[in-house]
Amino acid sequence: MTNNKIYFIANWKMYGTLKSVQSLKNVIKLKRKRIYKKAKIVYCPPYTLLGEFSKSIRNTDIELGAQNCHYNFDYGAYTGSVNSKMIKNIGCKYVIIGHSENRVSGENDKVINLKIKSSISEKLKVIFCIGETLKEKRKNKTNSVLKKQLINGLNKIKIKDNIIFAYEPVWSIGTGLVPKSNDLENQVIQIKKFIKKRFRIKNPIVLYGGSVNPKNISILKQISSINGFLIGGASQNPKKFIDIIKKTIN
Numbered sequence: 001m002t003n004n005k006i007y008f009i010a011n012w013k014m015y016g017t018l019k020s021v022q023s024l025k026n027v028i029k030l031k032r033k034r035i036y037k038k039a040k041i042v043y044c045p046p047y048t049l050l051g052e053f054s055k056s057i058r059n060t061d062i063e064l065g066a067q068n069c070h071y072n073f074d075y076g077a078y079t080g081s082v083n084s085k086m087i088k089n090i091g092c093k094y095v096i097i098g099h100s101e102n103r104v105s106g107e108n109d110k111v112i113n114l115k116i117k118s119s120i121s122e123k124l125k126v127i128f129c130i131g132e133t134l135k136e137k138r139k140n141k142t143n144s145v146l147k148k149q150l151i152n153g154l155n156k157i158k159i160k161d162n163i164i165f166a167y168e169p170v171w172s173i174g175t176g177l178v179p180k181s182n183d184l185e186n187q188v189i190q191i192k193k194f195i196k197k198r199f200r201i202k203n204p205i206v207l208y209g210g211s212v213n214p215k216n217i218s219i220l221k222q223i224s225s226i227n228g229f230l231i232g233g234a235s236q237n238p239k240k241f242i243d244i245i246k247k248t249i250n
């Protein structure tokens with residue numbers, strides 16, 4: 001783990017009711033302590049809770065993100081959708097794009113590319129997810145898959161400062177499985193190397209996501225190439241989320 005900011009991005013997925021906004025309380029308290037200054041905490045609740053979260057985190061150091069957005073830059077007749085302008089307007093600074101759970105339901109690289117472009121045009125920070133499936137891993141295709149996702153996702157995008165990368169092996173999301181430390185370290189190093197060379201980003205931020213929990217965090221935090229974590233299941237439980245933050249920073 002580096003000495004720079006360490007990201008803890010809470011991806012709540014399709015969970016949460018108005019009541020769950022209360023779970024912010026203890027996280028806000030924790031974040032006020034000086035020792036946690038270098039923890040960058042970003043909550044990505046479902047769209048329905050963005051307004052409430054936005055109010056609750058006012059005057060705190062905690063930031064807000066959306067879990068996705070529509071590819072259209074402007075308003076339009078897209079029933080059930082929300083665009084980057086709308087999430088910006090409700091107080092989001094971040095947006096997760098390219099999550100594998102959306103890729104499997106039909107989101108392709110071209111759509112992901114448009115979503116990134118529209119988010120950047122709204123000056124949102126993009127958490128750009130990449131990752132290989134188990135089948136791809138078994139066929140030794142991890143590197144080519146990741147490169148393709150990166151190249152296509154960032155096609156013709158000039159401003160890349162606002163992009164944070166999240167390496168999330170699909171086989172690791174929600175399964176309790178995490179890559180071996182050495183493998184993960186090497187993979188993140190390779191991703192960074194590729195990003196630096198191909199996109200000329202000097203110090204890319206690369207997070208790890210996939211079954212991060214209070215038990216495995218002590219091992220994961222030792223991987224020096226990782227700049228933080230994208231946390232799904234465990235982030236919905238404030239106790240577990242706080243535990244992960246504490247164990248990483250202390």
Ligand code: PGA
Pocket residue numbers: 011168172173174175209210211212230231232233234
């Ligand atoms: P998980 O999800 O922590 O529940 O595996 C991570 C993610 O999907 O971002």
